[in-house]
Amino acid sequence: MSEGEPGRRVIDGRFALEARLGGGGMGTVWRARDLVLDRAVALKEVRPPDPGLAECDPEAAALLRARVLREARALARVEHPNVVTIHHVVDGSEYAYPWLVMELITGGSLADRLAGGTLEPREAASLGREVLGALRAAHAAGIQHRDVKPANVLLRPDGRPVLTDFGIAAIRESTVLTVAGSIIGTPDYMAPERISGGEGGPESDLWSLAMMLYVA
Secondary structure (H helix, E strand, C coil): CEEEECCCCCCCEEEEEEEEEEEEEEEEEEEEEECCCEEEEEEEEECCCCCCCHCCCHHHHHHHHHHHHHHHHHHHCCCCEEEECCEEEEEECCCCCCCEEEEECCCCHHHHHHHHCCHHHHHHHHHHHHHHHHHHHHHHCCCCCCCHHCCCCCCECCCCCEEEECCHHHHHHHHHHCCCCCCCHHHHHHHHHHHCCCCHHHHHHHHHHEEEEHCC
């Protein structure tokens, strides 16, 4: 970490954090400025719910780092207009966990859109076809999403959907200790086989997509 303009945190000497966009159990997303290319990007600070994991369990922290990097590399191979683009990964001894540098999608999420009311059937079907295309491209590359839901579908200014947060549920499952019978993920959209503790497969993502479209 370094400092650029007063009050601005700069990651890797290049990415100046400007505003917090959101957060969840596996980290925080920031709007940032790439100072080299002078463009807006999104930075995801990937970290477990327990911030002390790196100190109290170095082995688990190393597993998390390896899995994040593996997911990022796999996703970087997927070229599809409805899949979020990863530009860069910041990974060094200066940081406890990797930072993912991604394209910035500025139209909010499908969850934000649905807060104002449901979609017309034709609009929902069009959005569903595009998200299905994103999932097909990911599945062809051997990547499961595992947490398809409105909050993980971002919208471009023209309304076209972009699927994000691939593999985060799997990363979370690999690093968080849970009590027996607990569920990691979003049960409302989760396929039955995953709710019952199974690994699931590409078909589990399709179930989640169908549930999301039903809600939309």
